Amino acid sequence: MLIYILRRLALSVSVVFAAIVATFAIFFLGPSDPAGAFCGQGQNCTPERVAIIKKSLGLDEPKTTQFVHYIEGVVVGRDIGDSDSSVKHCPAPCLGWSYRSNRPVTDMVLERFPVTLSLVVGGVAVYVTLALLFGVLAARFRGRLIDRVIVGVSQFVPAIPYYIAALMFYLYFMVFYAIIPRSSYTSITESPWAWFTGLLGVWLFWGAFASTGYIRYVRASMIDTQGQDYVRTARSKGISEKRVMYRHALRAAIAPFITLVGISIAFELTGSIFTERIFNIQGMGLLALDSFNTGDLPVIAGVVVITATFVTIGNLIVDMLYGVVDPRVKLS
Amino acid sequence: MTTGSETQDMLQPAQSGPNIAQRRGREGKKVGEQILKVTDLTVQFPTEDGLVQAVNGLNYDLQMGQTLAIVGESGSGKSVSSMAVMGLHDTRRARIGGSIMLDGQEIVGASAQTIRRMRSATAAMIFQDPQSSLHPFLRVGWQIAEAYRAHHKVSKSVAMKRSVEMLDRVGIPNPARRAKQYPHEFSGGMRQRAMIALGLVNDPKLLIADEPTTALDVTVQAQILDLLNDLQDEFGSAIVLITHDLAVVAEVADEVLVMYAGRAVEHGTATEVLAQPRHPYTWGLLSSVPSISATGSSLRPVRGLPPSLLNLPTGCSFHPRCDFMERVPGGRCIKELPELIPPESQSDRVTRCHLAEPADIFRDEIAPSLDGSEGRSHE
Numbered sequence: 001m002l003i004y005i006l007r008r009l010a011l012s013v014s015v016v017f018a019a020i021v022a023t024f025a026i027f028f029l030g031p032s033d034p035a036g037a038f039c040g041q042g043q044n045c046t047p048e049r050v051a052i053i054k055k056s057l058g059l060d061e062p063k064t065t066q067f068v069h070y071i072e073g074v075v076v077g078r079d080i081g082d083s084d085s086s087v088k089h090c091p092a093p094c095l096g097w098s099y100r101s102n103r104p105v106t107d108m109v110l111e112r113f114p115v116t117l118s119l120v121v122g123g124v125a126v127y128v129t130l131a132l133l134f135g136v137l138a139a140r141f142r143g144r145l146i147d148r149v150i151v152g153v154s155q156f157v158p159a160i161p162y163y164i165a166a167l168m169f170y171l172y173f174m175v176f177y178a179i180i181p182r183s184s185y186t187s188i189t190e191s192p193w194a195w196f197t198g199l200l201g202v203w204l205f206w207g208a209f210a211s212t213g214y215i216r217y218v219r220a221s222m223i224d225t226q227g228q229d230y231v232r233t234a235r236s237k238g239i240s241e242k243r244v245m246y247r248h249a250l251r252a253a254i255a256p257f258i259t260l261v262g263i264s265i266a267f268e269l270t271g272s273i274f275t276e277r278i279f280n281i282q283g284m285g286l287l288a289l290d291s292f293n294t295g296d297l298p299v300i301a302g303v304v305v306i307t308a309t310f311v312t313i314g315n316l317i318v319d320m321l322y323g324v325v326d327p328r329v330k331l332s
Numbered sequence: 333m334t335t336g337s338e339t340q341d342m343l344q345p346a347q348s349g350p351n352i353a354q355r356r357g358r359e360g361k362k363v364g365e366q367i368l369k370v371t372d373l374t375v376q377f378p379t380e381d382g383l384v385q386a387v388n389g390l391n392y393d394l395q396m397g398q399t400l401a402i403v404g405e406s407g408s409g410k411s412v413s414s415m416a417v418m419g420l421h422d423t424r425r426a427r428i429g430g431s432i433m434l435d436g437q438e439i440v441g442a443s444a445q446t447i448r449r450m451r452s453a454t455a456a457m458i459f460q461d462p463q464s465s466l467h468p469f470l471r472v473g474w475q476i477a478e479a480y481r482a483h484h485k486v487s488k489s490v491a492m493k494r495s496v497e498m499l500d501r502v503g504i505p506n507p508a509r510r511a512k513q514y515p516h517e518f519s520g521g522m523r524q525r526a527m528i529a530l531g532l533v534n535d536p537k538l539l540i541a542d543e544p545t546t547a548l549d550v551t552v553q554a555q556i557l558d559l560l561n562d563l564q565d566e567f568g569s570a571i572v573l574i575t576h577d578l579a580v581v582a583e584v585a586d587e588v589l590v591m592y593a594g595r596a597v598e599h600g601t602a603t604e605v606l607a608q609p610r611h612p613y614t615w616g617l618l619s620s621v622p623s624i625s626a627t628g629s630s631l632r633p634v635r636g637l638p639p640s641l642l643n644l645p646t647g648c649s650f651h652p653r654c655d656f657m658e659r660v661p662g663g664r665c666i667k668e669l670p671e672l673i674p675p676e677s678q679s680d681r682v683t684r685c686h687l688a689e690p691a692d693i694f695r696d697e698i699a700p701s702l703d704g705s706e707g708r709s710h711e
Contacts, residue, residue, distance in 0.1 A: 143424075228464065229459055229461060229464040229465045230464060230465055230466055230467040230468070232420060232459070232465075233459060233465045233466065233467070233475075233527075233530070234467065235420060235451075236418055236420060236451050236452065236456065236457050237451060237452045237478060237479035237482055237530075238448050238449060238450070238451035238452040238453060238479065238482045238483060238534075239448075239478060239479070239482045240448065241444070241448075247478075248467055248470075251467070251469050251470070252467070252468070252469060255469070325469065326468070326469055327468075327469060327514040327516070328468060328514070328516045
């Protein structure tokens with residue numbers, strides 16, 4: 001078990017490294033002008049000044065050297081700038097220096113990370129709950145009215161564009177009728193209650209919207225397991241139908257669902273950009289969006305690398321969870 | 333130099349176990365007392381293409397300590413009728429008619445509660461494929477203990493003790509350790525033993541074994557059959573054995589019911605049916621059993637395919653595949669469904685066939701060509 005985890009961790013490190021290489025290639029080898037962005041659009045920005053900035057950021061060096069410096073920064077940290085200007089120390093893991101904010105990218109991203117993590121964990125918890133609840137309900141009353149309603153709604157809802165649905169939800173439930181507290185983010189360490197109430201609306205909306213696809217998946221999976229021989233065996237034992245459903249059929253149906261959720265977490269992390277924008281939650285998605293607008297490349301790259309890291313960790317957790325649910329999966 | 337009469341001798345059911353009268357009885361139900369009576373059972377499945385008539389007017393009864401073999405091809409209704417005894421058909425999808433009296437209790441139309449109480453406690457079922465019949469995510473011991481706890485108000489540890497005891501009883505070595513393992517850690521034969529332990533954990537009066545050896549190696553098949561035989565002697569329960577393997581029938585059955593397209597076509601004691609079969613379909617089944625000893629005789633499977641249950645042939649359902657149709661004058665086989673009636677004077681032996689002299693045809697034409705080909709693959 002321990003060996004398995006260590007091996008998977010080693011694999012995760014190489015995946016993250018590959019993500020860094022890809023990110024660097026995409027953002028820094030392209031036709032970008034970070035020095036220009038750093039310099040700004042004003043009259044102060046003369047070609048001479050751009051050249052100085054270039055030198056101080058090490059952008060005049062060959063790309064390969066820049067890459068080595070970048071990796072060096074991630075592993076041990078590095079100093080940015082030369083003797084001409086003030087030298088800035090960027091501690092490991094250094095993902096570069098923000099041109100705009102004049103701060104280490106790592107600090108900026110990690111500051112926003114708990115925000116997005118809160119958003120995703122809450123949203124996933126809501127949609128997993130809803131998917132299991134309604135999926136099982138629909139399967140249990142297959143073909144009956146309740147099943148038709150659940151399937152109908154779960155087909156209709158995803159047909160609405162996410163951003164329109166989110167805006168309407170925000171407008172009606174948080175502004176006009178104010179049933180749900182208006183979305184905001186407070187650190188959980190600061191005030192758990194404010195953290196909870198501030199994000200509740202977002203979790204509910206996002207979770208409910210995302211659950212629709214998974215409801216149909218759980219329903220199909222439950223219907224499939226109900227036809228399995230071992231469910232028939234369970235039924236022939238003389239245990240209650242409820243027990244057959246939950247202890248036997250659902251137990252088997254849940255295994256592939258866990259994999260699906262694991263895959264979806266990566267997707268949700270990326271998708272949080274819309275949610276954060278609409279509900280005005282200052283998470284990583286908004287950080288990336290703002291950085292796009294200002295051309296702050298190291299920040300965008302940093303968001304990508306951090307996201308890749310946590311997706312990898314998430315997958316590792318899901319794989320281990322799968323081993324707990326299905327004893328046939330040997331973690332070695 | 334094998335002759336027809338030798339063939340018949342070899343088809344006698346094995347007399348290894350004690351005879352029925354000597355078998356130990358049990359409280360409440362004595363050996364020989366009726367446990368199951370199926371009367372005019374029909375099972376139909378309405379589908380978009382029409383009505384599937386899976387079982388059509390089936391009658392049989394069974395006494396404690398007896399083994400009834402139900403024989404037939406896939407789709408003959410043997411499994412479907414037995415699932416009806418266990419109340420396992422979804423009542424929204426299946427239409428069940430007639431009567432199933434199990435230990436004095438009507439099963440057809442009974443409440444979910446009644447059926448739940450009966451399952452495993454009065455009648456238990458062992459399924460064909462032990463690979464897929466045990467839950468892959470749950471420990472074997474737990475699965476058996478769960479069935480015990482469904483009918484006994486005992487603590488988990490008592491139920492688990494009972495579970496280990498049952499695993500021991502069915503010959504699983506190291507049962508305490510095995511109980512904590514998952515089905516994938518068991519071999520095929522061990523899994524079927526565990527299924528039998530699960531079936532017998534509540535000491536049911538009736539055990540339905542649906543092709544219990546089909547998915548197993550030949551060597552393991554014999555062990556499982558022996559185990560079932562031994563356990564029947566010990567528990568005195570009645571067994572319905574569903575199979576298509578006549579070698580298995582010869583070994584363990586007291587009575588044989590041959591089914592074709594949802595109907596009984598021949599029914600009698602194992603000795604009679606195997607030694608003097610009177611229905612062309614039974615002849616076909618006998619001719620298609622392979623043999624190691626047979627010299628040069630080829631297998632003669634029943635030609636054609638089983639009929640669609642959506643659209644049964646007119647008259648005798650077997651007529652499109654029957655080689656003896658011309659022997660019945662007036663095309664009666666096509667026009668008229670034969671009744672399930674006793675031939676000559678024998679009253680407890682019934683056949684559904686228009687042929688006038690089936691015994692003669694078997695003796696003169698079928699038996700010589702069987703040539704010892706009744707394949708005792710279990711020995």
